[in-house]
Amino acid sequence: MHRPAPAAATPRQRAGLFGRIADNERWLWRLMLAPAILYIVLLVGFPFLLSLYYSFSDAIVASREMNFVGLENFRRVLDSVTFWVALKNTIFITVVSQVLVLVFANALAMALLVDFPGKWLVRFLILLPWVAPISLGSVGWLWIFDSIYSIINWTMREAHLLGPGQWPIWLGTPELAMASIITVQVWRMLPLATVIILAGLSSIPQDIHDAAAVDGAGFWRHMFQITLPLVMPVALIAVLFGIVFVFTDLIAVFVLTRGGPYDTTQVLASWAYFIGIQGGDLAGGAAVSLFLFPVLVAVAIVFLRMARRAELT
Amino acid sequence: MDTPLFRPGGATRRDLIKTAAGAGLVAVAGPLARPRPAHAAKKTLKILQWSHFVPAYDKWFNTQYTKEWGDKNDTDVVVDNINLGLIPSRAAAEVSAQRGHDLVMFLSPPSVYEQQVVDMKEVYDECAKKHGTPIDLAVKSTYNPKTKKYFAFSDSYVPDPINYRSDLWDDIGMKPDSWDDIRVGGKKIKDKTGIPVGVGLSAELDTAMAMRAIMYSFGSHEQDAEGNLTINSPATLEALKFVAALFKETETPEVLAWDPSSNNRQILAGRSSLVLNAISVTRAAENDKMPIHEKIALAKAAKGPVRRIGLEHVMDCYVIWKFSENIDGAKKFLVDYIDNFKQGFMASEFYNFPCFAKTVPDLAQVISKDAKAVPPNKYAVLSDVLDWATNVGYPGYSNAAIDETFNTWVINTMFAKAATGADTPENALKAAETAMKAIWAKWRDRNLI
Secondary structure: OOOHHHOOOOOOHHHHHHHHHOOEEEEHHHHHHHHHHHHHHHHHHHHHHHHHHOOEEOOOOOOOOOOOOOOHHHHHHHHOHHHHHHHHHHHHHHHHHHHHHHHHHHHHHHHHHHHOOOHHHHHHHHHHHHHHHEEEEEEEEHHHHOOOOOOHHHHHHHHHOOOOOOOOOOOOOOHHHHHHHEEEEEEHHHHHHHHHHHHHHHHOOOHHHHHHHOOOOOHHHHHHOOOOOOHHHHHHHHHHHHHHHHHOOOOOHHHOOOOOOOOOOOOOOHHHHHHHHHHHOOOHHHHHHHHHHHHHEEEHHHHHHHHHHHHHO | OOOOOOOOOOHHHHHHHHHHHHHHHHHHHHHHHHOOOOOOOOOEEEEEOOOOOOOOHHHHHHHHHHHHHHHHHEEEEEEEEEEEHHHOOOOOHHHHHHOOOEEEEEOOOOOEEEEEEEOOHHHHHHHHHHHHHOOOHHHHHEEEEEOOOOOEEEEEEEEOEEEEEHHHHHOOOOOOOOOOHHHHHHHHHHHHHOOOOOOOOOOHHHHHHHHHHHHHHOOOOOOOOOOOOOOOOOOOOOHHHHHHHHHHHOOOOHHHOOOOHHHHHHHOOOOOOOEOOOOHHHHHHHHHOOOHHHHHEEEOOOEEOOOEEOOEEHHHHHHEEEOEEEOHHHHHHHHHHHOOOOHHHOOOOOOOEOHHHHHHOOOHHHHOOOOOOOOOOOHHHHHHHHHHHOOOOOOOOHHHHHHHHOOOOOHHHHHHHHHHHOOOHHHHHHHHHHHHHHHHHHHHHHOOO
């Protein structure tokens, strides 16, 4: 069979080749998925394997030589008091912030479901924290919690909520510092959760609400027996996102407290950074950060299963 | 079922894919496209350093000195200034990528990078020929006696005097000459005015310096002159107990949230009676015409039970990576910079002190008559700074173990725990010793200490 030489192909024929690919259902989805897979392999898969490799070595930040040391780094990490504090803090911050996010996001989403003047502006303002870089937002919060210029303290003083000599040091007291970090995490994750839940609420068919109203369901019954069960699958996805983002976040702690006062707000991500990058112990930092992985995998599996079950019922 | 390939009045799927593919190509290839250099033969020297606390220095260095040096040496000098807290991560990224800047300036001795940097002996020797031997502080901060290598080059250091409110201290009839004075006087001022002492107890640079100043003045050290771990000593325990008392009697929890700019902010806002800081405090106030600058006086490092000693506030340490593309240019830049150091000293408004003392032979006279200071001899107290300032790691050299201990805030955390009562001084010391033993063992295994 005669085939024209490639060099002789006309623009029309080249367009035909492109067209054939564009119209090929079998290959097109693979082609379109390829950049995303490449991205994940290069920017997630490769660093993950690298940190796995580092964690079994004696890698330091300033050398390319490394030797296999088995589980030595993990043994050192487990022996460290700071590690256990960081693990406890990571779980505590994640759980508390996500419970708060779930409550606030539901309330906000329901409020945004109703039509009112200026709704677009409110939606825009709620989305802002999600759009702004976390580092920029955290620096803003640093000033809000500043020991001298804290707008919270000045407002409370003007409102006579603070007595003479009362002046909370937000980032200098362990309990307040923890509350400050949770506040920033809630502020950061609330927009995404709100949008996801809002989408879930919008997808509930109106006739279900109408039928419930006809059957005489009150607000709470409506809420707990209709709205929440139907919105649960997407709400679980919102929480899963929240858990992953908060569990692995370094910026809020790094900018606000650097793990202080005296390690009481240290989290695994910040501790891994301090050991691995600031301290130069790349292997130790990798070992700490790897503790995040099994926890997140387990949480993801549980939540995705729960979301699936909630969907089926 | 066939997918419709054409929507009346809309774009086809082919159009959509074409557009997406085109945009993707531009996004991927765009950053890779570089403009062709105007002069292919012209060299480039890339410098990474902090955003100086005295902005006038950056202005002089970036827009005047490096431009003039570049013109004379047919080199494009690119200076990148970043926040001081980001230097470690940037350096780590450059080493990991094996590319980056030709000269990187750290603010404390970067001993852990020894295997990645070129030996600076040649630069020191060249400068010593012209300007005499470097000060001991510079050598102790950049030389590893174990490997006999200069892993960095220090052009300058920053004195770390006591900055105190002379009006408040005069009011109680005291001067902050010793740590005992600071504890007693600080309490009197706090009781009388509510204004506390501001010596940091947080995970940051200034706290790291302040706590070591107290330790060394109490006769406590992380290591001995040979580099052996000596943190567990009665002197350290005494220093811990002292800091606990200092915190309870003279400070507030604000110091637990300290960051590198807190000293400046607190005392300039009238919220501290005393801080340990470089002269950027008074310089900022003078330049911004804040009346409080007239009430802030400087004093030498405080005397402890064993000696009067403090640290440098910042130790400028330049390194040249082994993978630098312009090693010779970087070395020449440093040598020439020392030749012209007096300009840097003046541009920094006396913030950067010379590591080659002869480059500013009239230092004592210059700082004793300053046009902005009130009184004009405010900075004269710094003229004998080398008698009371030492390096991190005193009485030994600053080495990789000292560097890791410093940057993971082991000492800071130990003091903060003991001061707040979160742990007993004994337990806080024990925890720090355990962490430091692991650090020392690791670097011994690598033959760097």
